Amino acid sequence: MASWYPDIEMEEMRSDAKGYGKERGAGPSSGVRGCIRPRHYTTSYRDTGEIKFCISEYKHDAFQMMLLMKSNQMLTDVKLEVGREIFHGHKIVLAAASPYFKAMFTGGLRECEMDTVKLQGVCPTVLAHLLCFMYTGEIVINEMLVCQLLPAATMLQMSHVIDACCTFLEQQLEAGNAIGIASFAQQHGCMDLYRKANTFIEQHFSEVSMEDEFLQLSHCELVHLIQRDELNVPDEKDVYNAVLKWVRHDEETRQPKMEQILQAVRCQYLSPRFLTEQMKNCRLLKKAPACREYLAKIFKDLTLHKPPCQKERTPNAPCVIYIVGGYSNQQSLDTLECYDVEDHQWTQLSKLPVARSGLGAAYLRGIFYAVGGRNILPNGNYHDSNWVDSFNPITNCWKQMSRMHTPRNRLGVAVLDGQLYAVGGSNGARFHSSVEKYDPDDNTWALVRPMSKARMGVGVAVVNRLMYAVGGYDGEHRLNSVECYHPENNQWTFVSSMKIPRSGAGVCSLRNCIYVIGGYDGRHQLCSVEKYDTETDVWSSVASIKIPRSAMTVSVWDGKIFVMGGYDGSQFLSSVEVYDYHRNEWSECKPLPWGRSGHASASSFHPCLLHCDAR
Structure with a gap:
């Protein structure tokens, strides 16, 4: 069998501009020359003697060509109107990348026959990024863009971009933004990111409670957070003190809710000495007789060495x-x-x-x-x-x-x-x-x-x-x-x-x-x-x-x-x-x-x- 070169490709190139002009069997003077171009592919052999070639660059090259054609408005068949800007595209590419566009162009909707489609709920800058992703599979995300990009990707049902946004936000998690990211994720149905952000909050509660986001929680959100068994705190005093800080932030509105909130704190794991100091010195407790009575009862149970009624926290963290x-x-x-x-x-x-x-x-x-x-x-x-x-x-x-x-x-x-x-x-x-x-x-x-x-x-x-x-x-x-x-x-x-x-x-x-x-x-x-x-x-x-x-x-x-x-x-x-x-x-x-x-x-x-x- 003749020798084969698995990483090269032979191409025939025309020698004159007027036509092929040469017979198939012509020799060296025929004007046909070999062009050797590196290629990367994988092969698989079949029992029939056939060989399957998989060209790794093909998809990239094809999409690059489609992007070039879009940029030059070649064979484009739809215009997307966002505000005052118009974006040209190919329906087949948009439909392949987005179930939203697939339903629009193939589901019998009136947009099927329209040359221009108006889009609501997305800004031109974000749509430009999403169109670029549709044609390249690449997208650049930053802190300024992600807050608009994720809602738009969710609307267009572009799961790959949603995953990229969630990964970006997960890597940005810190004490100062974890509550906001959790809320943002829940709002847009990104439940995996929501769980990860909540896990971060649970594992870093002491730090999170020092940030402004914590002070902006509603009464119900606060109770839901501090009730969690998984909260990881060195001392239950951290939770108690965080509650007092939250109440002081808007004392007039929040103090009436203090008794209910305190019941979500595992006060039975506070020391009697600490409880005594609080009942004696805490200004908020002096204004709340019901809270003082609640803590006094816990103090009594502790000094009688009764087993705690509340479950000890079981942090969702590695031991x-x-x-x-x-x-x-x-x-x-x-x-x-x-x-x-x-x-x-x-x-x-x-x-x-x-x-x-x-x-x-x-x-x-x-x-x-x-x-x-x-x-x-x-x-x-x-x-x-x-x-x-x-x-x-x-x-x-x-x-x-x-x-x-x-x-x-x-x-x-x-x-x-x-x-x-x-x-x-x-x-x-x-x-x-x-x-x-x-x-x-x-x-x-x-x-x-x-x-x-x-x-x-x-x-x-x-x-x-x-x-x-x-x-x-x-x-x-x-x-x-x-x-x-x-x-x-x-x-x-x-x-x-x-x-x-x-x-x-x-x-x-x-x-x-x-x-x-x-x-x-x-x-x-x-x-x-x-x-x-x-x-x-x-x-x-x-x-x-x-x-x-x-x-x-x-x-x-x-x-x-x-x-x-x-x-x-x-x-x-x-x-x-x-x-x-x-x-x-x-x-x-x-x-x-x-x-x-x-x-x-x-x-x-x-x-x-x-x-x-x-x-």
Whole structure:
């Protein structure tokens, strides 16, 4: 078979202007010459021996020619009149690009026979852009054009342009325009953009509520927004304060609606201290007795430690579990990593300023705190610390905060009423019963009533504004006792004891119950798990973890308990187990990057470096 050149095309060209003038079989002197022109195409072979050629440039070239013909009014068969301007076009192109024009020209309407069609609801500039798109498949969108382009594309049912406008607006989303874009999208039936804009509002409510668009919401729109379970706020105070700001913007008109709006705020997740300050000092509340009574009732329920009637918000945002510090390879670690629960990926973040193990951690108002711990050097020397460092997940930076009154190693840490509590621990051979709390508003620590027993390796959990200190080691014995802290009277009381004494257990709360996982009983690591019902004051056993471990860390997300790392008596573990309380069973999850013990963790739905917008 003769050779073939797949990327060239041979053309015969006429040599004289008067005619072809040469016979088919003429030689080199016949005036026919070969013109080699590059072409790009794909081929497919058929069983019959045929070859199908697909010329990639053809569609582009054909439309370019049609655009040229339109520009020169060649074979155009319709004129579009918009205001004082006339646009020439080909009905077949318009009908192919727009169902609106297809119905107009093929549906038996009177426009079928008209040479000139008047268009309403679109400006000449926008129509020029849309016609250009019909002939080229290309369109340039900017902030000034998109507000007119999307309605016109919607009217003409040009789905590709609608999608391009929505993509453009999605990329422009920010706190100052998200509410407006959501409203604009809903108005024009762009429901995917509407959902994305609302998701942005939910995930960035604190920032959105600071903008002018928020103040322009109607009463009904505001209630609809703040009622959402998916609202992602570091503290319910953000929602409460946003409502007050909205009312103050037009106080005379809006104050009568304040009681109804407040009921949409999850006020049962405000602290009693905050409620007291508001009822005492807020000028708006002084003018609204019904609002004061409503908040007073909530205050009473909180101080009686009643389970909240309102559902806790469940943000529509990725969950991240932060893990900091720990012990491995005969030294303390300075690592900070985060685990994306949905993507199952571990990511390294900025290192802890001072390496330490036996520390505590908590997430409070959008900030991750690393508290206390022991800095163990490779030579065996160590130093127990009272250091407190805060990590900003958005900037990926650490900041040193006020130090605790007492160095604490293997302490328990919890958040109660918007304050950070450091419980027990040890300083060298001295075991602590003392407890102190941190106020992030003024960056200070204050001592509170100590526990009845010293507890190192204690687990701490909070349920219905009561803080429970579980187990631990007092310097002589592993403990099965549990103490409960009442913030109203600053008192600790004993509740029912665990079945098995243990220290270094993983402790967390889930659905009004406290789970105590693994730990060390003085002889070996444990795999048993106990559950405490805070309402009935009863302990029960649930499914055991697969690998016995102590000095691990636990975190809760979406009704599941994550148990990460620890020590099994012979090696440091990287394995992660996940508990599903519905099924009462454990399953394995993606392991830690390496084994460790004595690390700390906390989970968050709030914005972080992994999920910050690229804009």
